Amino acid sequence: MNITTLNTTNFRNIVEFKHDFSPSLNILFGNNAQGKTNIIEAIYIIGTTKSFRRVQDEKLINFGSEYVKIDAKIVKNEIEKDISIRFSRNNGKKILLNNKPIIKHADCVGNINVTLFCPEDLMIINGDAANRRRFIDILLCQTDRAYLSDLINFQRILKQRNNLLKEIRESRKTELLEPWDEQFCEFSCKITTKRDQCLRKINKMAHKCHQKLQFNENLALKYVCSIYSIEEENQADCKIAFKNKLKRVLNEEIAKGFSLLGPHRDDLEIEINQINTRFFGSQGQKRSAAISLRLAEAEYIKAITEEYPILLLDDIFSELDEQRKNDLIHMLQKKQQIFITGTSLAEFAGMAPEAKIFYIQEGKARIHAHTKQTR
């Protein structure tokens, strides 16, 4: 799967962009704040309909303009498709697939999968558990439609249950929890099981990627689950086990007024050579662990959809030493389409001959002279 052409109008500081891409390596270089990440963002939006910067769509419109347009030609399973996303200040968002409007925007997700590597990925290792749950949740939502619906239902039940716990603390009867607990257990088990299964696969993939990248260090991911210990593994009994556990913490839950157990409290433990990276890893180890996680994410998407996602590497190269840069590029090349950003062309020495290179300056992109003419 790859993106052959991108054509944007009024996208952030890029007034006009219209270029074809290489099906393998694309390099975007230029000084800071020129618009490199904006191009990455536009491609990301083609894949997911949303920005990774977690902003309202309105912020995507160039200052002083009324609308933004992102058009792309993509090829998936050797079939060419046109995706167009428009957003105007007056008329909101419209998505067109092959010139036909798509009503449910979620239907557009999955036409093309993208995996983004960015400096903020360090938060998956360094940040609190919510970051790690988000990592796994986003991945599962991309690859499993039912998961998103389970997650939405779970969050609704959790809110209701937490509110009820507070009411029970004040005056209400404990029995009222029963109908909520029934569903709370059901959705908790569904989510936990899917996360666990996904992580088992990711673990193997991340381990492999990391060995190649980091001289045989052992990276291991473990799902830390509040419902059942992973060793028990008998998911048929998951619901019963969880119900029993809930009974034991009931009084504490009422006193605190919120749910103490469930997928919303779970975490993902990331170890290198059996030591928790979050607390004891070096900065470099954390960075490479984050990269290995993203590589594993790409492998997981490949395993599910049978095609590699487009890899967007935003500003992560500057953090790696020469050896790792080369190792990473070797791992990635010839598998899939890649977009890399950096501040100078020197960072990409050694791989430049293969690539299509764009120089970005003040929101304008031009093809760099060194690009080999492939077509």
Next chain:
Amino acid sequence: MTLYSGALARMIDELGRMPGVGPKTAQRLAFYLLRQEPAAVERLAKTLVEAKETIRYCSICFSLCEEETCKVCQDAHRDATTICVVEEPNDVFVLERTKVFKGQYHVLMGTLSPLDGIGPEDLKITELLKRLETGRVKEVVIATNPDVEGEATAIYLGKLIKPLGLKVTRLASGLPAGGNLEYADDITISRALGGRREL
């Protein structure tokens, strides 16, 4: 909305309180009404006041009616051994339209929802249990919506009613009738698979 003041502002504000009516629609409705003949507006106002005065809740099942009890509850031909429990009065009309259900109804007037402070005592559950005490009812069909709150209410009712020795059933969920498998979304299909039955 500083643009409007006095009677016009009050009118837009009142209209905008209705469900499904946003500020723009409220303005549109207000301007529409102002363009009408005085008689037409009076008729509308009178209809609203009259309806509010005459329509009340059935004293047995809490669906809407203009007498003490509703037409379904009065009808001697209806099957008094089956009661269908719904969330809102309008659900009764939805089910009646099908002409399939021959039993009686019971409107809960909402669902359990701790977020909105709604507990069992805020719903017509005591009234339902009283109806069941008579011994005539053999089956209770729970027709609350298949969302989180509707499901919790169904589970709650099931736990209350089953010990009375009555049959408790839940509306099936799955593929829409006349639908094409191809057009159903993934969640609907997986629900339908879960609830499949033997031919």
